[in-house]
Amino acid sequence: MRASLEWLREFVPVGASAGEVAHRLTMLGLEVEAVEQIDGDNIFEINVTPNRPDCLSMIGVARELSAAFGAEITFPDHEFKSETGELDFNVDILNSALCPRYAGRIVKGLKIGPSPDWLKIRLEKCGIRSINNVVDVTNYVLLELGHPLHAFDLGCIKGHRISVGTPKDVKGSAEKLRFLTLDGNERELPEDALLIWDAERPIAIAGVMGGLETEVSGTTVDIFIESAYFDPVSVRRTSRATGLKTEASFRFERGADIKMLKKALDRTAFLMHKIAGGTIYGKIDVYPAKYTAGKISVNYEKINRVLGLDLADSEITGYLGRLGFVVEKVNGRYDLTPPPFRVDMQRDADIIEEIARVYGYERIPAVLPAAVTGIEGQDNSRASLSEALLKEMKGSFLKSGFTEVINYSFMGENDLDLLGIDAGDVRRMMVRIKNPLRAEDACMRTTLIPALIKNIVYNVSHGNKSFRLFEISRAFLAGGNRDDKLPEERNHFAAALYREKIQSLYRDDTPDFFVVKGVIEALFNSLKIAPYSFIRSAEPFLHPGQSADILIAGSKVGYIGALSPVVVGRLDIKAQRPSIILTELDIDLLSGHYAQSAQMIRYSPLPRYPFSERDTALIVDESLESSEIVDLLKSYSSDLIEGVTLFDVYKGKNIPEGKKSIAFSIRYRASDRTLKDEEVEDLHNQIVGFMIGRTKGLLRT
Amino acid sequence: MIEDLKQTFLNELGSATSAADLFQLRVNYLGKKGTVTAALKTLSSASPEDRPLLGKKINEVKQFIEAELDSREASLKSETLKKQLLADSIDITLPGKYTAFGREHPINKVLLEIVDIFVRMGFSVEQGPEVEQDYYNFEALNFPKEHPARDMQDTFFVSDDIVLRTHTSPVQVREMEKRKPPVRFIAPGKVYRCDADITHTPMFNQVEGLMVDKNITFSNLKGILEAFLHRMFGPGTPIRFRPSFFPFTEPSAEVDIGCILCGGSGCRVCKESGWLEILGAGMVNPAVFEFVGYDTEVYSGFAFGMGIERIAMLKYSIDDIRLFYENDIRFLGQF
Numbered sequence A: 001m002r003a004s005l006e007w008l009r010e011f012v013p014v015g016a017s018a019g020e021v022a023h024r025l026t027m028l029g030l031e032v033e034a035v036e037q038i039d040g041d042n043i044f045e046i047n048v049t050p051n052r053p054d055c056l057s058m059i060g061v062a063r064e065l066s067a068a069f070g071a072e073i074t075f076p077d078h079e080f081k082s083e084t085g086e087l088d089f090n091v092d093i094l095n096s097a098l099c100p101r102y103a104g105r106i107v108k109g110l111k112i113g114p115s116p117d118w119l120k121i122r123l124e125k126c127g128i129r130s131i132n133n134v135v136d137v138t139n140y141v142l143l144e145l146g147h148p149l150h151a152f153d154l155g156c157i158k159g160h161r162i163s164v165g166t167p168k169d170v171k172g173s174a175e176k177l178r179f180l181t182l183d184g185n186e187r188e189l190p191e192d193a194l195l196i197w198d199a200e201r202p203i204a205i206a207g208v209m210g211g212l213e214t215e216v217s218g219t220t221v222d223i224f225i226e227s228a229y230f231d232p233v234s235v236r237r238t239s240r241a242t243g244l245k246t247e248a249s250f251r252f253e254r255g256a257d258i259k260m261l262k263k264a265l266d267r268t269a270f271l272m273h274k275i276a277g278g279t280i281y282g283k284i285d286v287y288p289a290k291y292t293a294g295k296i297s298v299n300y301e302k303i304n305r306v307l308g309l310d311l312a313d314s315e316i317t318g319y320l321g322r323l324g325f326v327v328e329k330v331n332g333r334y335d336l337t338p339p340p341f342r343v344d345m346q347r348d349a350d351i352i353e354e355i356a357r358v359y360g361y362e363r364i365p366a367v368l369p370a371a372v373t374g375i376e377g378q379d380n381s382r383a384s385l386s387e388a389l390l391k392e393m394k395g396s397f398l399k400s401g402f403t404e405v406i407n408y409s410f411m412g413e414n415d416l417d418l419l420g421i422d423a424g425d426v427r428r429m430m431v432r433i434k435n436p437l438r439a440e441d442a443c444m445r446t447t448l449i450p451a452l453i454k455n456i457v458y459n460v461s462h463g464n465k466s467f468r469l470f471e472i473s474r475a476f477l478a479g480g481n482r483d484d485k486l487p488e489e490r491n492h493f494a495a496a497l498y499r500e501k502i503q504s505l506y507r508d509d510t511p512d513f514f515v516v517k518g519v520i521e522a523l524f525n526s527l528k529i530a531p532y533s534f535i536r537s538a539e540p541f542l543h544p545g546q547s548a549d550i551l552i553a554g555s556k557v558g559y560i561g562a563l564s565p566v567v568v569g570r571l572d573i574k575a576q577r578p579s580i581i582l583t584e585l586d587i588d589l590l591s592g593h594y595a596q597s598a599q600m601i602r603y604s605p606l607p608r609y610p611f612s613e614r615d616t617a618l619i620v621d622e623s624l625e626s627s628e629i630v631d632l633l634k635s636y637s638s639d640l641i642e643g644v645t646l647f648d649v650y651k652g653k654n655i656p657e658g659k660k661s662i663a664f665s666i667r668y669r670a671s672d673r674t675l676k677d678e679e680v681e682d683l684h685n686q687i688v689g690f691m692i693g694r695t696k697g698l699l700r701t
Numbered sequence B: 001m002i003e004d005l006k007q008t009f010l011n012e013l014g015s016a017t018s019a020a021d022l023f024q025l026r027v028n029y030l031g032k033k034g035t036v037t038a039a040l041k042t043l044s045s046a047s048p049e050d051r052p053l054l055g056k057k058i059n060e061v062k063q064f065i066e067a068e069l070d071s072r073e074a075s076l077k078s079e080t081l082k083k084q085l086l087a088d089s090i091d092i093t094l095p096g097k098y099t100a101f102g103r104e105h106p107i108n109k110v111l112l113e114i115v116d117i118f119v120r121m122g123f124s125v126e127q128g129p130e131v132e133q134d135y136y137n138f139e140a141l142n143f144p145k146e147h148p149a150r151d152m153q154d155t156f157f158v159s160d161d162i163v164l165r166t167h168t169s170p171v172q173v174r175e176m177e178k179r180k181p182p183v184r185f186i187a188p189g190k191v192y193r194c195d196a197d198i199t200h201t202p203m204f205n206q207v208e209g210l211m212v213d214k215n216i217t218f219s220n221l222k223g224i225l226e227a228f229l230h231r232m233f234g235p236g237t238p239i240r241f242r243p244s245f246f247p248f249t250e251p252s253a254e255v256d257i258g259c260i261l262c263g264g265s266g267c268r269v270c271k272e273s274g275w276l277e278i279l280g281a282g283m284v285n286p287a288v289f290e291f292v293g294y295d296t297e298v299y300s301g302f303a304f305g306m307g308i309e310r311i312a313m314l315k316y317s318i319d320d321i322r323l324f325y326e327n328d329i330r331f332l333g334q335f
Ligand SMILES: [Zn+2]
Pocket: B259, B260, B261, B262, B263, B264, B265, B266, B267, B268, B269, B270, B271, B272, B274, B275
């Protein structure tokens, strides 16, 4: 809100400089975001928090200044003589729950015209455009006293009467009406909208906006000024439903001052008479639901206990008095009556804040709490395990050259279409956002891959030819049947490697698939996550011959593979056959396995006798995968086998078509003696024979 | 005569250049048929009185020749080795072979720094769902339906009752529901608001903090946050608490630090005020305690929350928040 210092000084005699006033307001909770100088006046841009509708006016800000500086408030003049003659005009409140008070005055014989300069200037300083003297006065009083007013052209009100109610109150049945508001738009109104009616039709949306048909115009002579109190929730609903946010609705939905409305009405009539002439008639004030201030009790001791202060009783009552509270003391307790404009005062905590505010937050000492001896019921062993897992995971990928990215949690159906993920896939079970910023961001991610692919395309388009990325974020799966109707949120890890064929100083022919797989295996081994395995994957967006599902103890925790050339073809990447390797893991599944393995670490004694190694190469069918060879070797029952290593896989010269050579090394060791050469030789020959039989292979010599 | 022999040897040694030459010399002088061996054989024909002196002389020459040959052989060997090693030398100024380390995202870097400070002050780390019930995100935090305070946070809706959490504060309610005081934790995480411009992204990160026990005061809130801010921004950083409004805290405060860019004299970043808003905080509103069933007369507590992006922007002088989510490796590589 914009407030003029010159105007404020009419209410409260504050001699302090503009800078000092701005500082004091800020430290009271009315943050002055900027100070603008206009013609020797200082305009404060004040950020008024939603709990303080009473500060949305000059008088409101002045009251705060009065409390801060201890200066008296002077009210603007609103005394005048009104005609007392009987008026042929009635006001009926049909719904006192939504409208507990409705007051008005009739002014006849006005001369509509432009406002005087002083009025125009004040409005403009505060950001309101001048329209005509009558409308300007209602806006002026709105700024001055904070109460929204509305002027109707009396000549357009039919049947000399006004009633206040919803369509149901007036017509007996709920109805969605159409209404022409004074901004010239016809709007559909919600059924429960509170409206102002004349004898025939609605003429205003209560607390939101007047109607075009009863608008004050250049030909208006007689007016009806409305000053009422409308229910905040009702105004807010109607304002939201119609999309109309006005100065009036903004204040009513936060809470108006039901007592101030009479003063505001008289002040408006007074100024109108002064500026536009005319005769003021007697007041109409229908007030079926009388306001009574609720009392709030506060324990004296609690005030100091919560604030960590030692304020004297006199100090506390002093601050509350300056804020307009009526204070009664009842053995160790204050019974307080807040002023009617403090709609935010609900309970003791609110009072404690008021005391702290006027005392000054800056004067409260900073003291660290006494040490806590224990945190009851807090079991963090599980949490710290997954923290350790995350740390290790992050660390190993960072050290392996992967840079961390963070993407928005959103995605769209088209992202899954691009990957060829079909309708039955669980990743189509997306949480949908009703009001997304863009259609392509209308869902929550079920996989981190689409965003990583976008990161790749973006970075490639900026001239990068080789990079590695990873992300740790949640994936959201809808459609579960949790009691709380919330989606399942799973922690995912995903990484991407992108490389174009570029010259490099040192040769390294390791296929990128194995670069990424290697980091994962190193991680699993370091975390002792076992047994893990890699089997061919059917992920639709991965190269069928270069992809694997990652299994731990037989169940899938993720996948790794080259992005399918079909998908690459759909991307805006010009490089010829770049290498793109993707992997995604479900961290929650991993951490379950990790939790088990981390608790099972047991020392095993170091071997005391030497080992012997034997190497052998077999020629087998090309289709036989190395993992099968290793599994076969491991299946051979002998407790003398300590370990098996593959050290060469070769196709080409000297090997028949459709065959390949696989070389492995076996390490033998006994735990109780040194093995004799013949013993090792014998065993190895048996194993080789077994392998040849099982693989239908040949010994490579 | 024996002196001539030594001189001849020295002349021949002087012209020897290879291991083969040296070997030949050794054979010629010291071999079975060598000159020195031959001289020794003449001893028997010498007169008995000359013999000892002559024998001594020949032996001296023999030892001399042996020593000279050994020494020349050794030096020749070391020269050869030296040449060989020199031939094997590499250009040690070529770069080493390595994969450059990846970089942690600046947001997570700052987030972990914040988490670390609070963990060292005894706060545990908790998590909550990002897709959240209206009840936890608003209702139980004292934002009733149709309350204007809800306007403070532009909300993404999944349904009437389910939203993308607009702040990390719902974790407060969830944790308090789970346990009795004392409670002391922080909750970092992603939050969402329906807003996008140069200073807003629809997703950003917050760290929430809560401490509840008997006798926790506003003064303690200032103590903890001052300790945190001094660790985060430097011991001398000015700190300012001023009244504000959050439905779930009362009294509420906005916490500012002296502008770290202009030192408080006023600049574009601090909008000439000399202060930067860093945190929202306050004493837990008893209304929230009532939602979770804590006795408001026995327990008090404080809560605070901060935006990570803002802190990271200040720390690294970043002027456009969107850079964090473009994931340009030229940007990410700088942290
Ligand atoms: Zn500054």
